[in-house]
Amino acid sequence: MKFLVDAQLPVQLARFLESTGYDTIHTKDLPNKNATSDIEINAVSIRHERIVITKDSDFLNSFLTIKEPFKLLLVTTGNINNLELQALFAANLQSLVELFNSHSYIEMSSDSIIVHL
Structure with missing residues (x-):
């Protein structure tokens, strides 16, 4: 599983x-760093x-x-x-990974994970 923050x-x-x-990059790792457009991130x-x-x-x-990006975790x-x-991600990472095996859009708040179909 790969992430783009x-x-x-x-x-x-x-x-x-x-x-x-997990193979993870941040927009700061991209050539245009945090100025990378949403279109390019997608x-x-x-x-x-x-x-x-x-x-x-x-x-x-x-x-x-338009079904872009590939998959989405909305925080x-x-x-x-x-x-x-970081503590929120540490507590929920395994669940998120399992959910992303069969879902494409998930929302995570401080107290819940919502799977959107």
Whole structure:
């Protein structure tokens, strides 16, 4: 499973996911870094079958209308600090991975995971 973490989320999240064994990049790792357009992020996601992890609802609109990116994890926690975000991912990562084996759009808040069909 491969991930692409969007600019609205910290690089530390991408590094955490890498440390757990997942092929993960952050938009800062791309040639245009955090200035990478959503269209280009979608293209990278599709080309490399990466799940986009974002807080940006523009990706939701794109996913619902044109089925891009490849797969989507929309983080709807509001503002939480990096340690809380990492703890949230640590607590839910195995469930997310299992769910992404059969689903393409998942939403994660501070207290729930919602699978959208």
